[in-house]
Amino acid sequence: ETYFAHPYASWQRGLNENTNGLLRQFIPKGTDLTAVTNDELRKYQGALNSRPRKCLGFRQPSVVFVELKQAA
Incomplete structure (x- = not known):
């Protein structure tokens, strides 16, 4: 199933808006x-x-990525 957010509905794109704020x-x-x-x-x-x-248990995304990559 594919989900598309509505234009100008920032509350539907939480991760994207949070990342924009960090940038x-x-x-x-x-x-x-x-x-x-x-x-x-x-x-x-x-x-x-x-x-x-x-959301990652206060771990770094780069560390979690390496762990998942090694597990695969």
């Missing part, structure tokens, strides 16, 4: 995204993936 710590609203380099994006990605998450 705003690094890239302020209104920033020209063409000026953001791939190296900067990798740095932001690493910072977000090493941030502990409550």
Whole structure:
């Protein structure tokens, strides 16, 4: 089954909106995204993936990913 959120219904896209808020710590609203380099994006990605998450039992997403990858 596929689910599509309605346009302008941010409450239907909780994870997406939360991630956008986290990215705003690094890239302020209104920033020209063409000026953001791939190296900067990798740095932001690493910072977000090493941030502990409550939904993962306060473990880091990068650690959980490695554990699941090894189990597969």
